Amino acid sequence: MEILVTFLLGAILSFAIFMYVLLDGFDLGIGILFPFIRNSLHRKTMIAAIAPVWDGNETWLVLGAATLYGGFPIAYSTILPTLYMPLIIMLAALVFRGISFEFMFNAQKTLKLWQFFFSLGSSVAAFCQGLALGTFVQGYSEKMLLISSGHYHWFTPFTITTGIAVMCGYALLGSTWMLKKTEDDLQNILYDKAKWALIFVVFFLVVVTLWTPQVDINIVTRWFSKPNFFILLPLPLLTVIAVAWLWRALSQKTEKLPFYLSMFIFLFSYVGFAMSVWPFIIPHIVTIWQAAAPLDAQLFILCGLLVLVPVLCFYTAYAYYVFRGKTSPGEEHY
Amino acid sequence: MIVEPLSVFLSRAQMAVTLTMHIIWPSINIGLALFLCIMEALWLKTKNPLYLQICKFWMKIFALAFGMGVVSGVVMSYELGTNFGQFTLAIGQVLGVLFVYEVLTAFFVEAGFLGIMLFGWERVSPRMHFFATLMVMLGTFVSAFWIMSANSWMQAPTGAHLVNGQFVVDSWMGAIFNPTFLHRFTHMVLASYLTCTFFIAGISAWYLLKEKHMEVAKTCFSFALWAALLFTPIQFFVGDAVGLLVHQYQPLKTAAIEGVWDTQQGAPLVLFGIPSEKQEKNLFPIQIPYGASLLNTHQLKGTLIGLKTVSSEDRPVVLPTFFGFRLMVGIAVLFLAVGILGLWFRYKKTLYAHPWFLKACVLMTPFGIFATLAGWFTAESGRQPWVVYGFLRTSQGASPILAKQVGISITVFSAVYLLAMGFFLYYFSQVIKKGPPPLDSKDEKEPLVIGYMHGVGE
Numbered sequence: 148m149e150i151l152v153t154f155l156l157g158a159i160l161s162f163a164i165f166m167y168v169l170l171d172g173f174d175l176g177i178g179i180l181f182p183f184i185r186n187s188l189h190r191k192t193m194i195a196a197i198a199p200v201w202d203g204n205e206t207w208l209v210l211g212a213a214t215l216y217g218g219f220p221i222a223y224s225t226i227l228p229t230l231y232m233p234l235i236i237m238l239a240a241l242v243f244r245g246i247s248f249e250f251m252f253n254a255q256k257t258l259k260l261w262q263f264f265f266s267l268g269s270s271v272a273a274f275c276q277g278l279a280l281g282t283f284v285q286g287y288s289e290k291m292l293l294i295s296s297g298h299y300h301w302f303t304p305f306t307i308t309t310g311i312a313v314m315c316g317y318a319l320l321g322s323t324w325m326l327k328k329t330e331d332d333l334q335n336i337l338y339d340k341a342k343w344a345l346i347f348v349v350f351f352l353v354v355v356t357l358w359t360p361q362v363d364i365n366i367v368t369r370w371f372s373k374p375n376f377f378i379l380l381p382l383p384l385l386t387v388i389a390v391a392w393l394w395r396a397l398s399q400k401t402e403k404l405p406f407y408l409s410m411f412i413f414l415f416s417y418v419g420f421a422m423s424v425w426p427f428i429i430p431h432i433v434t435i436w437q438a439a440a441p442l443d444a445q446l447f448i449l450c451g452l453l454v455l456v457p458v459l460c461f462y463t464a465y466a467y468y469v470f471r472g473k474t475s476p477g478e479e480h481y
Numbered sequence: 482m483i484v485e486p487l488s489v490f491l492s493r494a495q496m497a498v499t500l501t502m503h504i505i506w507p508s509i510n511i512g513l514a515l516f517l518c519i520m521e522a523l524w525l526k527t528k529n530p531l532y533l534q535i536c537k538f539w540m541k542i543f544a545l546a547f548g549m550g551v552v553s554g555v556v557m558s559y560e561l562g563t564n565f566g567q568f569t570l571a572i573g574q575v576l577g578v579l580f581v582y583e584v585l586t587a588f589f590v591e592a593g594f595l596g597i598m599l600f601g602w603e604r605v606s607p608r609m610h611f612f613a614t615l616m617v618m619l620g621t622f623v624s625a626f627w628i629m630s631a632n633s634w635m636q637a638p639t640g641a642h643l644v645n646g647q648f649v650v651d652s653w654m655g656a657i658f659n660p661t662f663l664h665r666f667t668h669m670v671l672a673s674y675l676t677c678t679f680f681i682a683g684i685s686a687w688y689l690l691k692e693k694h695m696e697v698a699k700t701c702f703s704f705a706l707w708a709a710l711l712f713t714p715i716q717f718f719v720g721d722a723v724g725l726l727v728h729q730y731q732p733l734k735t736a737a738i739e740g741v742w743d744t745q746q747g748a749p750l751v752l753f754g755i756p757s758e759k760q761e762k763n764l765f766p767i768q769i770p771y772g773a774s775l776l777n778t779h780q781l782k783g784t785l786i787g788l789k790t791v792s793s794e795d796r797p798v799v800l801p802t803f804f805g806f807r808l809m810v811g812i813a814v815l816f817l818a819v820g821i822l823g824l825w826f827r828y829k830k831t832l833y834a835h836p837w838f839l840k841a842c843v844l845m846t847p848f849g850i851f852a853t854l855a856g857w858f859t860a861e862s863g864r865q866p867w868v869v870y871g872f873l874r875t876s877q878g879a880s881p882i883l884a885k886q887v888g889i890s891i892t893v894f895s896a897v898y899l900l901a902m903g904f905f906l907y908y909f910s911q912v913i914k915k916g917p918p919p920l921d922s923k924d925e926k927e928p929l930v931i932g933y934m935h936g937v938g939e
Contacts, residue, residue: 225570
């Protein structure tokens, strides 16, 4: 019973984080793409496309924090201080980005400035999320948990690489999502950007995959021992298929398929990551079973989550449905 | 685990900055969301485009404030863990659970329907749009419910007991509906309504003075003054009830609020004075005999415990508690005066005809925010040195992080918030200057389109 409850909570936590990565991923990606989109009308279209949904996307991040906290308080109160600087910089960047976003609608003379900050904020936030991810994959030692923020374990060549990797991944999500929302000129540009993003994503996927065993030997044994190897084999294979298919879809200028395929690339990488760290919630030190809150607290949270997550998925989907179709720049107010 | 005192101090300062920056926006928006609902309902009922115009205008301001609220709120959800890891660990079972429920029942509702409310005028039917506005309003309200429950629990922790340094919940009802919660929740919601009321009154008064957008301004001003007349007296009663509860559960907070140093019966009400923590007395006091006892116990000779009954490290931070309370009540008195004057002028049919009255209202635009902040400073400084009253000290709740890093982050956050606040005020004033979007009767589509994105295409 307890195992099932904890497992479900862990699954919902993973789901919330994944939803955040996907949804805020594409709208952060829009900001990351900005330096490569020069035309101001194009930029406005991109902004208008995410305007109705970005608040909701960011809320998944809060749900992630809340579920981690409610379900696994030890993990929340231990991991967060160890990621102090990357998280704080990420938050400051998200604040700045959100504010720039709001101000863009009211600015005239300073529009360019806010676009710049929007882009900078998006990129820094994505980079910091990558830093946090890299730190997590590197794993922890007991000593680091004590006063870990004094170390720069979150700023190593490996974490910087994962930081850039996440930026590229978000750029891929952003550009493929925008394909559904645009036409003509901008869409053509985005096909091009999406291809470039894909090339970088593949590059970094390979680099990070080859590098990970160097930073954490346990992951090698996890993946290359029998029978794990054969059970896990489909993951890299599926990723390769998704990448190839995405390349073809982009070359053939298919509108909707690329975003779904990008989602799958993210999903496979995410599952691969989960397989590598499972069952730890603080790598090498604390498992999800150890970090879990007492049973009745878990149950209480789980009840709420099981009832309400489907509901909120439903109305989130409804909001996306309402704003479906092509966006034109400033469409909403003419 | 020993944490550097400087690190603790900076973490607390950073939390204070973040909380202050955050609470401004919900306290405007909880009220504003209700106002939008009422105006949109009036529009649906009467089909008078004036109400639609009012809706669209205030939605712009709602959107700006909501954006600020979201971003400052996201920061908080992580800052608790990064800076107060030990605290979050100890009360994870209580706070974590409430937090999950807040996100599920409030944040997503707000964020999910906000897009439709702001951008969906053309894409959904008027009824569906009203439903979206209603959900946004409910979201803000429910959010306040959970947050006030969590905060009230920290003031008077019930329904749980400590096991190995962690609180274990015995009764969820007991923890959620802790003894001071419902009163404090009502107090906060009313505070938001009043904040918003005077926000609307001030901006409308400015239009009235400038003789611009008169229709909209008159409707809003009149509505706001009715609201002031209704809510201010209720707030006094609720505030009084909260005061009684504070005295019951946190007598030392009451002592700090009233500046009572020695335990006494029939303690005087210190109208003004400067409490000195060094000399342990009030300097230059102006007092009303028996006042403090009467207010806090409803008895002339009621006993108030003095601050000196505990050693100085167990006392609340007296100055912000003492002055915060006075500022809050002072502003409430002003609000009451405005409400009553408004009624008098209405009776005389000169509600819009007194420039000095309008100017006073303009001046008081942010007073609701000041009062809310002052109230929070009273509540939170008065809770010190405890983070969970009577159980966990704030210093024990801090994370083992380096002061240097907190120093960097607090500088960054302060700078970002200052900048953000500055620009918010700038764009806010732009929105005000531009005024409500014009209603063009020739173009059928135009009135349905929100002016939120004006400026994008210009």
